[in-house]
Amino acid sequence: MSENTNILVVGIGGQGVMTATEILAEAAIALGHDAKKTEVAGMAQRGGVVSSHLRFGKKVLTPQITPGTADVLLGFESAETMRWQHMLKQGGITLMNTARLVPPVVELGLFDYPEDPLAEIRKSGNKVVAFDATSIAQALGDIRLGNTVMLGAIADHLPFGAEVLLDCVLKRFQRKGEKLVELNRQAFEAGRAAVGAAEAAAA
Amino acid sequence: MAAVMPAPAASRLLMSGNEAVARAVWESGVKVAAAYPGTPSTEMLEVISTYPDLYAEWSVNEKVSLEVAIGAAYAGSRAFCCMKHVGMNVASDALMTLTLTGVVGGLVIAIADDVGLSSSQNEQDSRYWGRFAHLPVLEPADSQEAYAMTKVGFELSERFQVPVILRMTTRINHVKSVVEVGERETHAGNGFKKEPGRFVMVPGNAGKRIPLMFKRDNELRALAEQSPLNFIEDGSDKRVGFIASGPAYMHVKESFPNAPVLKLGLSCPVPFEKCRELAALVEQVVVVEEVEPLVETELKAQGIKLLGKEILPRQGELSPNVLRPAIARLLGETVPEMQSTVALQVFPRPPTMCVACPHLGVYYTLSQIRNISIAGDIGCYTLGAGHPWNALDTCVSMGASMGVALGMDKGRGESDKDKRILAVIGDSTFLHMGMQGLLDIVYNKGNVTVLLLDNRAVGMTGGQDNPGNGRDIYGDDTPRVNFPALVEALGVKKDRIHTVDPYQLPVLFKTIRDEVKVPEVSVIITDQPCVLIKDYHKMKPYEVIEDKCTGCGNCIDVGCPAIHVTRRGKEVKASGREVDLAFVRIESSVCTGCGLCVQPCAPDAIVHYAPVSPIKLVNMSCGS
Numbered sequence: 001m002s003e004n005t006n007i008l009v010v011g012i013g014g015q016g017v018m019t020a021t022e023i024l025a026e027a028a029i030a031l032g033h034d035a036k037k038t039e040v041a042g043m044a045q046r047g048g049v050v051s052s053h054l055r056f057g058k059k060v061l062t063p064q065i066t067p068g069t070a071d072v073l074l075g076f077e078s079a080e081t082m083r084w085q086h087m088l089k090q091g092g093i094t095l096m097n098t099a100r101l102v103p104p105v106v107e108l109g110l111f112d113y114p115e116d117p118l119a120e121i122r123k124s125g126n127k128v129v130a131f132d133a134t135s136i137a138q139a140l141g142d143i144r145l146g147n148t149v150m151l152g153a154i155a156d157h158l159p160f161g162a163e164v165l166l167d168c169v170l171k172r173f174q175r176k177g178e179k180l181v182e183l184n185r186q187a188f189e190a191g192r193a194a195v196g197a198a199e200a201a202a203a
Numbered sequence: 204m205a206a207v208m209p210a211p212a213a214s215r216l217l218m219s220g221n222e223a224v225a226r227a228v229w230e231s232g233v234k235v236a237a238a239y240p241g242t243p244s245t246e247m248l249e250v251i252s253t254y255p256d257l258y259a260e261w262s263v264n265e266k267v268s269l270e271v272a273i274g275a276a277y278a279g280s281r282a283f284c285c286m287k288h289v290g291m292n293v294a295s296d297a298l299m300t301l302t303l304t305g306v307v308g309g310l311v312i313a314i315a316d317d318v319g320l321s322s323s324q325n326e327q328d329s330r331y332w333g334r335f336a337h338l339p340v341l342e343p344a345d346s347q348e349a350y351a352m353t354k355v356g357f358e359l360s361e362r363f364q365v366p367v368i369l370r371m372t373t374r375i376n377h378v379k380s381v382v383e384v385g386e387r388e389t390h391a392g393n394g395f396k397k398e399p400g401r402f403v404m405v406p407g408n409a410g411k412r413i414p415l416m417f418k419r420d421n422e423l424r425a426l427a428e429q430s431p432l433n434f435i436e437d438g439s440d441k442r443v444g445f446i447a448s449g450p451a452y453m454h455v456k457e458s459f460p461n462a463p464v465l466k467l468g469l470s471c472p473v474p475f476e477k478c479r480e481l482a483a484l485v486e487q488v489v490v491v492e493e494v495e496p497l498v499e500t501e502l503k504a505q506g507i508k509l510l511g512k513e514i515l516p517r518q519g520e521l522s523p524n525v526l527r528p529a530i531a532r533l534l535g536e537t538v539p540e541m542q543s544t545v546a547l548q549v550f551p552r553p554p555t556m557c558v559a560c561p562h563l564g565v566y567y568t569l570s571q572i573r574n575i576s577i578a579g580d581i582g583c584y585t586l587g588a589g590h591p592w593n594a595l596d597t598c599v600s601m602g603a604s605m606g607v608a609l610g611m612d613k614g615r616g617e618s619d620k621d622k623r624i625l626a627v628i629g630d631s632t633f634l635h636m637g638m639q640g641l642l643d644i645v646y647n648k649g650n651v652t653v654l655l656l657d658n659r660a661v662g663m664t665g666g667q668d669n670p671g672n673g674r675d676i677y678g679d680d681t682p683r684v685n686f687p688a689l690v691e692a693l694g695v696k697k698d699r700i701h702t703v704d705p706y707q708l709p710v711l712f713k714t715i716r717d718e719v720k721v722p723e724v725s726v727i728i729t730d731q732p733c734v735l736i737k738d739y740h741k742m743k744p745y746e747v748i749e750d751k752c753t754g755c756g757n758c759i760d761v762g763c764p765a766i767h768v769t770r771r772g773k774e775v776k777a778s779g780r781e782v783d784l785a786f787v788r789i790e791s792s793v794c795t796g797c798g799l800c801v802q803p804c805a806p807d808a809i810v811h812y813a814p815v816s817p818i819k820l821v822n823m824s825c826g827s
Contacts, residue, residue: 012552022379025217029381035217036345038378040321046554046586047764062457063345063378063450066524079549086546103552107759107768108591109785111550120547143792 011076152191232390279392432468605640754784
């Protein structure tokens with residue numbers, strides 16, 4: 001069903017990948033779309049690989065994205081963003097946090113962390129926009145805002161307006177007070193701006 | 204978990220299959236729901252426990268959970284029980300006789316198969332239980348169907364007085380999709396009525412129930428022929444027609460939108476006539492089922508010509524990227540090529556133990572002891588088989604570490620006649636099915652050192668409560684198992700029972716090394732909580748003084764994910780031997796100060812973290 005939008009969100013267990021995808025799904029449903037969200041995750045909370053699939057449109061059948069058909073890849077971690085490049089369709093776009101989370105198997109010297117994941121992705125010919133979501137969150141005073149920065153980053157690469165997604169993000173924080181709502185609004189806009197600036201620079 | 208106000212009827216909600224089943228259980232007026240946690244089934248009972256007006260419990264194992272549900276259903280109440288696929292292996296003793304008595308109140312048993320092995324030790328097809336136990340099997344294809352079929356299941360169960368199996372897979376349990384929910388109905392049971400001929404299954408009574416079971420089979424097959432859960436969707440491309448169930452149905456519809464399809468929602472007993480009806484519409488039939496060829500084999504025995512596992516894999520999911528090439532080959536078409544770029548090679552990232560996990564101390568210690576064999580079990584501590592510890596040698600089934608260790612002891616060969624045998628098991632796994640194994644070691648005078656890792660939680664499934672931590676599913680206080688007293692009662696000598704803090708490496712090391720030398724059963728209990736539950740208290744984090752680090756790498760061998768290598772080097776020792784060096788830093792923002800890495804650090808380079816300024820933040824993660 002080619003009229004569906006396929007969004008792949010990837011990272012490692014504990015980063016908030018599944019929550020981010022769920023908020024994207026809520027936004028799609030708020031607009032009246034059918035939506036399915038699924039993970040290809042093992043024992044995900046244990047620092048392993050997580051890839052969360054979201055498909056939405058008029059009617060979604062298979063929940064998982066077939067390799068080579070993702071419209072957007074939202075990567076929470078550099079090497080993980082590399083790992084899932086084959087999921088993108090031709091002409092698809094990667095939005096990538098430049099953060100690196102090095103696993104114990106690399107610390108033990110059993111494997112190497114890729115020297116320059118961004119360059120590798122570029123070499124493969126896929127379109128990629130990179131930004132440092134972690135620093136943006138830190139600048140706002142709380143690294144936990146990174147998740148909202150990532151959602152802001154994808155906001156202008158969806159077949160619907162950024163406001164719907166922002167509403168769904170802020171709804172999550174309403175009960176926690178106006179201050180947190182405002183911080184998340186800033187984080188969302190900062191993520192949006194970071195991607196916008198990177199794209200403008202590349203154009 | 205505290206009860207919350209359920210969403211009103213007619214709400215369109217984004218729900219996982221597990222959440223959808225939980226909602227339907229509540230709406231169906233279920234009075235008793237029981238389970239033991241197990242991926243991917245766990246959330247069903249977790250969510251049920253948040254609904255009002257019913258009783259939910261974590262049972263000690265799946266067999267007990269089914270028995271609790273049976274009792275409630277005998278008493279006329281609606282009851283629910285759920286488990287992961289391997290859980291039914293444990294519960295099946297009850298199931299195989301339950302099918303003879305049947306039920307009074309409706310009983311639905313949800314079994315979650317881990318197709319694709321996301322978090323399990325095997326990949327088995329629970330639809331076999333429908334055949335083995337002569338029970339109807341419902342197979343939802345998404346959350347909405349999981350919700351609807353749960354409700355149908357209770358009606359079916361009461362109409363035929365038969366327990367109903369709701370067969371789910373990971374791709375149903377954990378997928379979130381849109382569900383429209385309804386109202387709760389009340390369902391008052393009439394209480395237990397004595398009926399020995401039906402509820403006391405001694406040979407004389409059971410023998411009379413078997414013909415009734417066969418009669419019920421025929422009635423259910425007739426129902427399957429008529430049921431709206433089994434339907435044919437015609438299509439314009441008659442070259443291949445499909446018979447599909449569960450998530451495989453969605454994959455067929457996605458891959459071949461114009462093909463005729465028979466969807467089996469009530470897939471056992473198989474509606475043979477409906478299948479013949481589909482076969483008459485098309486040139487050839489392909490059965491698409493995850494994972495064993497059950498429907499296929501039964502239809503072939505009926506003389507219906509079709510294909511199945513000759514052209515499809517007998518393992519894993521039958522997703523579009525599997526189905527499309529297989530059918531293209533069947534039709535002699537060119538196999539459609541994936542339009543993607545080549546996958547880029549990246550290191551593997553296996554699951555790890557958490558920062559400061561109490562198991563780190565245990566596995567670090569075990570990795571330092573030579574000439575041992577370690578029988579392992581199911582839980583977070585199975586990760587001890589991986590790097591850097593490589594300190595777990597077997598993993599079979601819940602509680603198996605006990606029996607396997609005893610068997611390794613009794614079955615020694617020439618090469619391992621002097622080996623010390625250890626068994627490693629968690630608190631909840633021990634209570635689930637390990638106690639009996641320990642009793643067997645004691646009874647048969649085995650020479651095994653048992654490490655009972657009591658972290659007060661079912662860790663791997665998300666830290667659920669259990670009899671070992673003194674809290675029930677609602678978080679309320681309940682009697683807590685006294686492990687030293689329990690193992691002593693099983694016959695382990697008091698001198699051979701030790702309770703040790705797993706963060707005290709010298710004590711742990713000495714205790715294990717001493718006990719493995721004693722030629723009888725010992726039990727060493729570690730007593731620190733899982734870092735993911737509320738019993739765990741964080742302490743002051745550590746950091747590495749860069750100038751003092753000699754790059755020896757001892758701390759890396761602990762295996763804590765908070766330790767990172769900053770640079771590598773080489774050093775030539777006085778002996779002329781060249782050794783690798785790895786200089787480290789500690790991610791102080793995630794370190795919780797357990798102190799494990801401090802102990803093997805010879806140059807005392809690891810000290811309490813002293814932030815230069817209060818806003819120094821160095822974490823690279825993106826959130827919680």
